[in-house]
Structure formats: C-alpha cells, structure tokens
Amino acid sequence: MVIGMMLKRCVALLALAAGLGFTGAANAQEKSIVMASTTSTEQSGLFAHLLPVFTKATGVEVKVVALGTGQALDMGRRGDADVLFVHDQPAEEKFVAEGWGLKRTAVMYNDFVLVGPAADPAAVKGKDIVAAFAKLSGSTAASFISRGDKSGTHAAELRYWKATGIDTPAGKFAGYKECGCGMGPALNIASSTDGYALTDRGTWLSFKNRGALAVLVEGDTRLFNQYGVIVVNPAKHPHTKTDLAQAFADWVVSAPGQATIAAYKIGGEQLFFPNASAK
Numbered sequence: 617m618v619i620g621m622m623l624k625r626c627v628a629l630l631a632l633a634a635g636l637g638f639t640g641a642a643n644a645q646e647k648s649i650v651m652a653s654t655t656s657t658e659q660s661g662l663f664a665h666l667l668p669v670f671t672k673a674t675g676v677e678v679k680v681v682a683l684g685t686g687q688a689l690d691m692g693r694r695g696d697a698d699v700l701f702v703h704d705q706p707a708e709e710k711f712v713a714e715g716w717g718l719k720r721t722a723v724m725y726n727d728f729v730l731v732g733p734a735a736d737p738a739a740v741k742g743k744d745i746v747a748a749f750a751k752l753s754g755s756t757a758a759s760f761i762s763r764g765d766k767s768g769t770h771a772a773e774l775r776y777w778k779a780t781g782i783d784t785p786a787g788k789f790a791g792y793k794e795c796g797c798g799m800g801p802a803l804n805i806a807s808s809t810d811g812y813a814l815t816d817r818g819t820w821l822s823f824k825n826r827g828a829l830a831v832l833v834e835g836d837t838r839l840f841n842q843y844g845v846i847v848v849n850p851a852k853h854p855h856t857k858t859d860l861a862q863a864f865a866d867w868v869v870s871a872p873g874q875a876t877i878a879a880y881k882i883g884g885e886q887l888f889f890p891n892a893s894a895k
Contacts, residue, residue, distance in 0.1 A: 648677035649860045652689075652697035654768055655798035657843070658682035660818035660887055665880045670867055676860050682798070684767025692716055692846070695853030699861035701868075703768035703816075703843045717846035718858075722894040723868055724877050725842045726887060728772055729820060730833035731803070732758070732812035740812070743835040750780040752812060753789050759811040760785075763802045764794025772841070773814045779838075803829070816841055818887040842894070845869070868892075 657663055658680060667678045681691065685702040689711050692700050700717070702708060708720045730740065730748055738758035740748035752760050762785070763770045777785045785792050793811070795802050799819040806813040807827035815823075820831070833839075845865045850858045867873045869892035877890045 647675055647860070648679060649698040649857050649864060650679050650681060650696070651699050651701055651864070652681050652683060652687075652691040653701040654685055654688065654703055654843075655682045655800065656703070656769065656816040656819045657701060659798060659800045660816070660822045661882070662818065662877070662880055662888060666868075666873075666876055669876045670864060670873070673872065674863055674867065676863060678864065684763065684765040684770060684798070686766025686771070689716075692848045693852075695848065695856060698848055698856045698858070699864055700846045700848070701843065702846070703841055704771045705842055705844065707768075707771065708844050708846060712846060716849055716852055718849050718862075720844045720846050721865060721869055722891055723843050723845050724874075724888040724890045724892075725840060725894075726817045726889060727834065727841050728769065728814055728839040729817050729831045730812060730814055731806065731820060731829045732832050733810040733828045734830040735810075735828070736832055738812065741832045743833065745776050745833050745836045745838055746779045748833045749776045749782075752791070753777075753780060753782055753785070755789070755791065759791035759793060759809060761802050761806045761809070761811045761813045762786075762792065762794045763799065764796045765798070767799075768841070769799060769814060769816060772839075776814070776838070821882045821885055821887055842891075843888070 663680055671677055685704040688700050688702050689707060691697040693716050711717050712720050738751050738755040740751045752758055762773060782788050795805055799815055802813055803815060803823050804825055807825050807829050810828055845868055847861045847865050848856045850856055874890035874892055877888050880887055
C-alpha cells in the first residue's frame, strides 16, 4: 500500500510539473509579437540593434516579417501582425482612417537618395529629384531599377515620376525595370548592371556591394522619409496581442527607445533620426 501511495504521489508530481512546464511555455509564447515592417529597417541592421534592447527592457520578443510597406499594411488588414513599423504616411493614415489600426505615431526619419553609376550617363547629379527623374525618362543610355513591390520606397518613387508627368513609368522608357524585390536585392541589381535606383539612406549606408554606384541626388526636401508605428486594431482582429504591441509602440517613442535609435551608426554615421514628437 505504501508503495502504491508513493507511486500515486510521483504521478501527481509529474503531472503537476508537466502542467507547470506547459504553462511556462505558453506564457513564454504569449510574450512575443509579430511585427510587419519594411525591408529597409531590417536590411539596414536597425532591428538587430534596436529589438534586443526592447526585449531586455520588457521581456517581449519581436518576430519581424520584413516586407514592402504595402504588403506590411496588408498583413495588418488580415490580422497576421500585431504591430506595423512602416514608411508611407499617406497609406498609413488611410489604414488608420479605415479602422485597421488604433493610431499612427511618428517614430523616426531619414531620407531617400538616388544612386547610380559614378559616370552618371543620364547626367542627373544634383539636388532636384524630379529633374533627375525627368532626365532618366529621356535617357537612352541609362537603366532604372524599381523595387516594384508597393513598398514605401516604391510609393515615393512613383510620386517623383508623377511629378514629372509620368503616371506609370513601366513601358514609358526602355531602361525602366521592376524587380518586385526588397531594397538590398534592388541595389544588387543596380550595382551589377550600372543602373540607377532610389534607396533609403539607411540601407545604402549598410550596403556593401556598391560597385561603381554613388549617391547622385540628395538634399531635396521631397526626399524626406518618415517612419511610423501602428498597433493593429483589436476590434478588427481580437486575437492580436494588443497590450504587448502597444508596449512596443510606447517604448519605441519613449526616451530610451528614441535614444537607442539615435545610437545606431555605421562608420560613425547615424542612419535614423528619432522624431516621435512629429505628426
């Protein structure tokens, strides 16, 4: 009988331990969120610098899905992400206005630059991005590599084409090529073909395979590149982890989060500039 009681006690203890282990695993799993973000924040190395600091401060793990901004917003609409970190302000504001996100908050900025072969066969070098795109459209000696992926960078590129009077650049000049890819792959194609490309400065500074590419157009106020954070609306998708997502959104605009962003540099050059007080 004593042996039987001991066996029952062991079984009970094992069951309790298993239950505690399962609960611990479940809690650990709950302390994570999915963030849909841009390829520029991922490929520039920012998240490798930023997210470990957030996790250390809060215990919340962040799983990043790096896509173009348009695709990231679509993830939010489907409820496949808890929070978005993107850079197409008109599209972000539309997302929130339609009820998919709780609020859009500015986080940081950098700028876009036009890169191309240092020899500059299209003679675009200068500070006017619209004039540069007009020259590219009329050039027979240049190619332009577009991301063509509905990203924030692609949306900005299309605005510049539109400012030259070209609504749909594809097919308007022979050198225009869409890769449907992220910023790093687009730059690799431009580098290997001596083509031009629009890129965010953060990805450019971290890009190693430059070949003959150089920055040719920068400094135009129209090249300003703002990033924002949006928590997906639980009224649309109740399964999303709103509290944890909000914890990230609050932290990234807090003094520690903003300081962590400002501290990220490559070769002594700051890649992103915090501006959480901006609209």
